[in-house]
Amino acid sequence: MTSRGRALLGFGVVFLALLALPHIASRLDWPGFYLTFLFTAFFWITQSSSWNMLTGYSGYFSFGQGAWFGVGVYTTAVLAGKQSWGFLAALPLAGVAALVVGLLLGVVVFRLRSLGGEIFALTTLAIAFVLASIARIFPEIDGGRGSFMTSVPLPEFLGEFRPAVYRMTLVIMMLTVLTAYLIYESRLGWGLFAIRDDEQVARGLGEPVFRYKMAALGANAFFGGLMGGVWALQIGFVTVEDVFNIRVPLFVILMSVLGGTRHWMGPVVGSVIIFTIIDRFNSAGFEDFNQVFIGGLLIVLVLAVREGIYLRLRERWLAAGVIFATVMILLTLFNPSSMVWKFLWALLATLAMALVPDRAWQRLANRGGATTSAADPEREKVDV
Amino acid sequence: MSGALIGGLYALMSLGLSLSWGALDIINLVHFMFILFGAYLTYQLTSSTGIDPLLAAVIVVPVGFVGGGLLQVFFEWAGLDEFKSLIITFGLFIILQSLARTIWSADFRTLEQSINPYVSASVKVGGVSLQIPLVIAFVAATAIAFGTRALMGATYFGKAVRAVVHDADTARAFGVDPRRVGVVLAAIASAYSALAGVLIATFQALSPTMAVGWFGIVFPVVILGGLGNAVGNLLAGVIIGVAAGVATVVWGPLSASLVTFSIMVLALLFRPEGLFTRRATI
Amino acid sequence: MKLLDCRGVRKSFGGVQALQDVDIAVDEGEILGLVGPNGSGKSTLINVLSGFFPADAGQVDFGGMSIFGQEANEIAAHGIARTFQIPRPFATMTARENVAVSYMFGREKHSLASARLAADEWLDFTGLAQVADSNVDELNLQQLKFLELARAMATEPKLILLDEVLAGLNPAEIESSVAMIRRIHDRGITIVIVEHVMRVVMSLSHRIVVLDQGRVIAAGQPESVMNDEAVISAYLGGKRI
Numbered sequence: 001m002t003s004r005g006r007a008l009l010g011f012g013v014v015f016l017a018l019l020a021l022p023h024i025a026s027r028l029d030w031p032g033f034y035l036t037f038l039f040t041a042f043f044w045i046t047q048s049s050s051w052n053m054l055t056g057y058s059g060y061f062s063f064g065q066g067a068w069f070g071v072g073v074y075t076t077a078v079l080a081g082k083q084s085w086g087f088l089a090a091l092p093l094a095g096v097a098a099l100v101v102g103l104l105l106g107v108v109v110f111r112l113r114s115l116g117g118e119i120f121a122l123t124t125l126a127i128a129f130v131l132a133s134i135a136r137i138f139p140e141i142d143g144g145r146g147s148f149m150t151s152v153p154l155p156e157f158l159g160e161f162r163p164a165v166y167r168m169t170l171v172i173m174m175l176t177v178l179t180a181y182l183i184y185e186s187r188l189g190w191g192l193f194a195i196r197d198d199e200q201v202a203r204g205l206g207e208p209v210f211r212y213k214m215a216a217l218g219a220n221a222f223f224g225g226l227m228g229g230v231w232a233l234q235i236g237f238v239t240v241e242d243v244f245n246i247r248v249p250l251f252v253i254l255m256s257v258l259g260g261t262r263h264w265m266g267p268v269v270g271s272v273i274i275f276t277i278i279d280r281f282n283s284a285g286f287e288d289f290n291q292v293f294i295g296g297l298l299i300v301l302v303l304a305v306r307e308g309i310y311l312r313l314r315e316r317w318l319a320a321g322v323i324f325a326t327v328m329i330l331l332t333l334f335n336p337s338s339m340v341w342k343f344l345w346a347l348l349a350t351l352a353m354a355l356v357p358d359r360a361w362q363r364l365a366n367r368g369g370a371t372t373s374a375a376d377p378e379r380e381k382v383d384v
Numbered sequence: 385m386s387g388a389l390i391g392g393l394y395a396l397m398s399l400g401l402s403l404s405w406g407a408l409d410i411i412n413l414v415h416f417m418f419i420l421f422g423a424y425l426t427y428q429l430t431s432s433t434g435i436d437p438l439l440a441a442v443i444v445v446p447v448g449f450v451g452g453g454l455l456q457v458f459f460e461w462a463g464l465d466e467f468k469s470l471i472i473t474f475g476l477f478i479i480l481q482s483l484a485r486t487i488w489s490a491d492f493r494t495l496e497q498s499i500n501p502y503v504s505a506s507v508k509v510g511g512v513s514l515q516i517p518l519v520i521a522f523v524a525a526t527a528i529a530f531g532t533r534a535l536m537g538a539t540y541f542g543k544a545v546r547a548v549v550h551d552a553d554t555a556r557a558f559g560v561d562p563r564r565v566g567v568v569l570a571a572i573a574s575a576y577s578a579l580a581g582v583l584i585a586t587f588q589a590l591s592p593t594m595a596v597g598w599f600g601i602v603f604p605v606v607i608l609g610g611l612g613n614a615v616g617n618l619l620a621g622v623i624i625g626v627a628a629g630v631a632t633v634v635w636g637p638l639s640a641s642l643v644t645f646s647i648m649v650l651a652l653l654f655r656p657e658g659l660f661t662r663r664a665t666i
Numbered sequence: 667m668k669l670l671d672c673r674g675v676r677k678s679f680g681g682v683q684a685l686q687d688v689d690i691a692v693d694e695g696e697i698l699g700l701v702g703p704n705g706s707g708k709s710t711l712i713n714v715l716s717g718f719f720p721a722d723a724g725q726v727d728f729g730g731m732s733i734f735g736q737e738a739n740e741i742a743a744h745g746i747a748r749t750f751q752i753p754r755p756f757a758t759m760t761a762r763e764n765v766a767v768s769y770m771f772g773r774e775k776h777s778l779a780s781a782r783l784a785a786d787e788w789l790d791f792t793g794l795a796q797v798a799d800s801n802v803d804e805l806n807l808q809q810l811k812f813l814e815l816a817r818a819m820a821t822e823p824k825l826i827l828l829d830e831v832l833a834g835l836n837p838a839e840i841e842s843s844v845a846m847i848r849r850i851h852d853r854g855i856t857i858v859i860v861e862h863v864m865r866v867v868m869s870l871s872h873r874i875v876v877l878d879q880g881r882v883i884a885a886g887q888p889e890s891v892m893n894d895e896a897v898i899s900a901y902l903g904g905k906r907i
Contacts, residue, residue: 061470108649112656118411119607119652121470125413126599130645133600137638187770187778194767197756204716205821206742206771246596250478253471262758292486295478302468302475 015174022163035166042169044275046176048267050223051252053180054216056261059196060117064124066248067131068098068221072228077147077238087152091229098225099218106217110210132244146239149232165234176223180264254298260308269310276344309354324350387629388622392522395621398605400577406612407549407569413473415577416595417480418448422581423590427493441582445575452574456567485592492589517587532614600641604648610658669694669856675724684710686880699871700860706877708860712827716748717741745773747823751830753810755802761813762798765820772821792816808839825856832863
């Protein structure tokens with residue numbers, strides 16, 4: 001089986017397993033919180049993966065994830081909440097609306113000959129702010145008083161509310177990560193990475209640079225908006241401050257940088273880790289520290305972890321698996337606290353292992369007698 | 385009219401970013417924090433010691449100068465690419481904003497009238513009443529804009545900066561150390577931002593998240609004025625100030641940022657190098 | 667038959683007129699040498715021809731079709747490739763990946779799957795097969811320059827613009843580079859070579875064009891051009907040191 005075949009099979013298996021989860025959950029009588037935890041994780045995986053398809057692959061830094069998210073949220077809030085469209089009819093439009101806004105931005109900025117990257121970063125930083133103003137000004141959209149989504153009915157076949165949200169976020173997440181994977185293994189993906197390395201040279205070689213950037217931006221905006229639509233549904237009450245703040249853009253940057261921006265799995269891994277940490281922080285009451293912690297973490301990561309930990313984890317997969325399993329088992333035996341706490345500690349332990357610098361690792365591995373990895377850990381060998 | 389005056393302040397707020405972006409090729413988001421902390425420090429000094437807020441500049445501006453220089457030293461030492469530098473300035477932005485909120489709380493802080501003689505003082509010029517803080521800001525901004533142009537044009541330092549921007553390797557061959565030039569330039573730019581902060585403290589209510597509101601002002605000014613173009617920046621500031629003022633009067637305060645953003649988009653579409661820069665494409 | 671035909675090309679930066687009324691024609695299958703003192707506009711001309719800068723005025727025809735004002739990627743699709751004086755490989759990719767990316771996007775678009783084999787072919791041609799899997803930061807200057815050539819070749823061009831490809835090489839490396847250029851030419855590719863190393867230009871070129879201060883001051887057979895008075899004074903400095 002080709003490697004692509006294997007990957008697609010993997011996607012299929014994961015999807016089915018996760019899809020079955022709500023049924024298992026109700027059999028085993030798990031607290032509803034687990035589903036919430038999972039679909040929030042799916043939310044972040046989607047936002048980070050879609051962000052990474054543009055910024056990680058092409059190097060065009062976007063602060064605008066909040067903008068796509070916000071457009072998606074408000075499109076849904078207006079169509080389904082205020083205008084009484086069916087939710088499933090409104091949802092795709094959430095993605096499309098964000099796509100349109102994103103492409104408009106791209107048309108203005110991507111054709112600039114010089115400073116394109118920096119000006120793009122700058123406009124994405126400003127655009128969320130401007131969209132927030134628009135939402136506040138026009139009462140048809142929000143008018144500053146918030147919008148209610150609680151009375152939006154869901155079609156029968158989706159079942160109860162929480163599992164329905166879970167399934168929708170699951171589907172969107174799978175689509176997003178699948179797209180990230182497919183792009184990564186395609187000409188578009190290579191083209192984007194070439195742009196990241198040296199856009200001028202890539203253009204000189206004949207690459208349709210503008211089209212490729214637009215494609216990446218389009219994917220980014222579309223999935224960001226689509227997931228925003230579902231978020232609007234599950235949050236119930238939408239306010240401008242809640243939607244257009246620094247949280248979404250900040251977190252996606254942090255998650256992708258931690259996991260690694262040069263690979264499609266990077267944001268997935270990073271999202272899971274960061275989200276678990278944040279979730280436990282919040283439940284322990286540390287909300288205020290969030291931002292300082294995150295800002296600091298971001299800086300430390302950028303300085304210390306060159307290419308993200310996903311590649312490291314793949315390198316040291318045996319150790320990763322062993323450590324993760326060991327911690328989970330130990331905690332279950334000695335302190336059967338909530339699943340999420342166990343998960344967190346296992347993740348942190350694995351993370352700590354991943355952060356051990358290469359030289360120290362080689363020495364440890366040598367002493368243990370295990371064969372050292374001959375491959376350069378920073379390089380990603382892709383089957384061209 | 386006050387739109388034109390506040391444009392001077394806008395220009396001063398933007399000049400630091402414009403200079404450092406033009407010379408160092410990175411959008412340093414920390415500049416917004418230099419402005420914010422400049423304002424908060426002025427507030428603090430004035431509230432605690434009762435000195436004239438403008439005098440506080442004597443302390444605040446050098447702090448900004450040193451801060452900016454140190455930051456640049458750090459950047460030079462870390463030797464990061466643009467991608468990572470942008471992340472770092474963003475991270476610092478977030479941290480400093482949180483820090484401001486922790487120290488001074490999320491409530492609005494204003495200087496009491498008893499210690500701030502400027503807040504409601506105004507002067508009548510030709511039948512129009514002008515707020516003094518804005519007048520001061522405008523005069524300061526103009527002086528600095530032209531002073532900077534003179535600095536860049538006439539002094540050795542200015543020439544060194546331009547040489548480094550144009551071709552760092554050749555500049556090095558002529559004995560100019562790009563790193564040192566970069567540090568000094570960053571320090572000057574941060575000092576400008578800190579000064580803008582001082583002026584803001586004299587008449588505005590401070591809140592930790594106000595920096596986000598500045599995005600819709602500073603970025604259009606920087607784009608419109610042209611990177612590193614001090615006088616262009618001043619003129620752009622006035623234009624944006626007037627535009628924002630008019631928009632506020634005609635459509636309400638929320639529309640101001642929409643208008644300024646639209647101006648920026650138009651500039652990007654038709655004259656990305658700025659209204660006042662001669663068309664030199666390299 | 668004229669492959670590339672420029673007439674009246676002009677380009678200025680700010681107040682500096684880098685190219686004024688440049689007329690150059692390149693015949694199919696020839697090697698054209700482009701020489702001139704420093705600052706004469708040679709690199710600017712290369713940049714304009716390959717689409718990296720837009721010319722201000724003039725006409726540029728390639729294979730009979732106008733390419734004036736086109737983007738660099740459109741020009742590459744027509745079949746013009748260029749190398750950079752200071753090599754600019756894709757820094758995070760291996761040598762093979764560099765060439766493969768080039769092959770994917772060149773004159774004809776090729777699939778990802780076919781790019782690997784094709785890349786190996788060009789790496790073989792330029793003698794880089796040994797370092798195919800190496801990161802570009804492990805390659806020396808000569809190898810990087812040959813990688814530039816391999817990348818240019820992989821776009822299957824009809825015309826290659828070589829921008830000071832010999833700069834920084836020692837005599838032995840220059841010899842092997844010249845041999846490589848001849849091999850490229852033997853494949854039927856037209857070459858414009860910008861160079862300072864005069865003996866190489868003289869021996870390689872069928873014709874030479876001399877630029878000075880943005881103008882063409884001489885064009886023709888190497889011997890007669892280099893004996894032209896205007897050319898000699900331009901180099902020896904009537905006007906510049």
